[in-house]
Amino acid sequence: MLVKFVFILVLIAFTQSCKEKTSRSNSYYNDSESNYYYEDEEAYPDDTYCADVDYYNPDTGARSNYTLNVEVEDNEVTVIHFSRGWLDSSEFSSEALDEDGYCSIRLYDGRQFDIQITGSGCSFSDGYRIESDIEDEIAAVTCPRCGFSKYEYDTYCNDCENLLENTCSRCGGFEYYVYGGLCSSCKDDDNEGW
Ligand SMILES: [Zn+2]
Ligand SMILES: [Zn+2]
Structure with a gap:
């Protein structure tokens, strides 16, 4: 019996709150509701x-x-x-x-x-x-030797360019402007052999 009574109370409360919502939206909340409709009619729905x-x-x-x-x-x-x-x-x-x-x-x-x-x-x-x-764009600005970034108009990055320019192709020794050739000491070795 008590359970039934509580149920009815809840039912009444529920009906009340529904009524409240309805009357609200009819007056005060009209503006926001019309905005909502406007959004619904957006030119490009999701x-x-x-x-x-x-x-x-x-x-x-x-x-x-x-x-x-x-x-x-x-x-x-x-x-x-x-x-x-x-x-x-x-x-x-x-x-x-x-x-x-x-x-x-x-x-x-x-x-x-x-x-x-x-x-x-x-x-x-x-x-x-x-x-x-x-992919091509990325390749154009990536050094093919080390994988770090380079200028599009360069073949290699500055570090690699520098290494190639100034490193002996035989002994790996550092010398300016060998451009992939031999350093002077390797050249001397060759000359001595003659
Ligand atoms: Zn490089
Ligand atoms: Zn050398």
Whole structure:
């Protein structure tokens, strides 16, 4: 009997709070509710979209255009998809789309992606192409001898260049401007042999 009574009380309390909510939203909370509806009708609901992407690397001057899939969340671009890889919040802070579906994203390393959404997710993208382009870009600024960074116009990094220029190719001794040839003491040895 007591259990039944408590149950009824709870039921009443529940009905009361429902009533309260309803009357509230009809008056005071009207504004925030209409805002909420507006958000619901945002131009780009959370999904994957096809985008026209202008890529620019200010370090190398590389500039290219790609069709890529991007993910939108809360009207912001949060992920740029390649074919195997992708860029996300670990590389950039997401940017809000304007009413035309455009935003410009700058990665923490300075590379820039101008993104224009063109429609719903595309089944064919330039994911492979941008991946191989970026690999080439990285290769262009990576020393093939030691793997550290180098200038694009140099074959090797300064350290390696210096080593090659000033190291005897036979004994490994240091001498300026041997350019991969022999140091003077190795040359002397050769001459003595004659
Ligand atoms: Zn090097
Ligand atoms: Zn030598």
